Amino acid sequence: MLVNSKKMLEEAREGHYAIPHFNINNLEWARFILEECEKEKSPVILGVSEGASQYMGGFKVVSAMVKALDESLFITVPVCLHLDHGSSTSICKEAIDSGFTSVMIDASKYSLEENIKMTKEVVDYAHARGVTVEAEIGHIGGEEDGIMDELAYAKVEDACMLAKETGIDSLAPALGSVHGPYKGEPKLDFVKMAEIKERTHLPLVLHGGSGIDDEKIKKAIACGITKLNINTELQMEWTKAVRTFLEENQTVYDPRKVIKAGEEQMKKAINAKIHLLASKQRA
Numbered sequence: 001m002l003v004n005s006k007k008m009l010e011e012a013r014e015g016h017y018a019i020p021h022f023n024i025n026n027l028e029w030a031r032f033i034l035e036e037c038e039k040e041k042s043p044v045i046l047g048v049s050e051g052a053s054q055y056m057g058g059f060k061v062v063s064a065m066v067k068a069l070d071e072s073l074f075i076t077v078p079v080c081l082h083l084d085h086g087s088s089t090s091i092c093k094e095a096i097d098s099g100f101t102s103v104m105i106d107a108s109k110y111s112l113e114e115n116i117k118m119t120k121e122v123v124d125y126a127h128a129r130g131v132t133v134e135a136e137i138g139h140i141g142g143e144e145d146g147i148m149d150e151l152a153y154a155k156v157e158d159a160c161m162l163a164k165e166t167g168i169d170s171l172a173p174a175l176g177s178v179h180g181p182y183k184g185e186p187k188l189d190f191v192k193m194a195e196i197k198e199r200t201h202l203p204l205v206l207h208g209g210s211g212i213d214d215e216k217i218k219k220a221i222a223c224g225i226t227k228l229n230i231n232t233e234l235q236m237e238w239t240k241a242v243r244t245f246l247e248e249n250q251t252v253y254d255p256r257k258v259i260k261a262g263e264e265q266m267k268k269a270i271n272a273k274i275h276l277l278a279s280k281q282r283a
């Protein structure tokens with residue numbers, strides 16, 4: 001059964017570990033992630049961007065697919081189906097109505113007042129239906145779904161205001177991480193991270209989790225990060241393995257063999273993240 005993110009994030013915060021959020025792109029990715037998390041007994045959040053959802057046929061398809069996989073694979077660990085970077089209140093409501101158990105409303109490009117207004121509207125709708133809500137403050141830069149954005153660090157006061165006025169369940173403050181590959185070293189603001197954790201008492205989310213070294217991720221967890229979002233790294237690992245397979249097997253044409261060629265490498269990357277976040281055996 002799918003669950004919202006409330007309990008798993010609160011337990012992670014209390015236990016000083018973090019929950020992995022892996023973005024999914026198709027059925028096989030969802031299956032690889034679920035199987036590896038089940039093997040390691042790690043709770044997991046499956047993140048779905050609007051672009052990935054459209055690619056798979058829409059929220060209803062994604063929701064039905066994840067629910068069926070959860071059942072058919074006999075998954076026992078808590079699985080949360082989460083809309084990543086919902087760009088409007090109506091998109092968030094559509095995901096909720098389609099069976100998503102958690103949504104992110106990303107109104108970070110608007111003024112603080114507008115961000116609060118949009119986020120509050122989603123919180124009211126979501127909470128009435130048992131769905132959890134993540135919001136963003138500051139602006140996480142980099143490239144996602146083919147869109148390039150500039151990074152803007154979050155202000156502590158804005159983070160506190162957004163948390164207080166909306167009743168969100170988790171908060172993604174932009175503190176130096178970006179989506180996609182990093183150009184140079186990520187400069188995470190751990191001081192602000194710890195301050196936002198202290199003052200909001202919310203589970204914090206680190207987006208752009210690919211390409212940040214392990215020590216920084218551990219430090220981020222110590223400063224309040226309880227959910228780490230990973231997309232690019234899994235894409236790269238899967239593609240690398242598939243590319244090698246295709247070069248070495250020029251006559252293969254069965255798509256099942258092609259997609260499967262990335263399974264082992266992708267599961268290895270998932271496993272490494274579960275160990276890094278210490279979410280193993282927490283289910």
Ligand code: 13P
Binds near residue numbers: 229
């Ligand atoms: P990466 O693609 O950098 O791993 O970021 C993923 C993410 O933050 C999804 O919201």
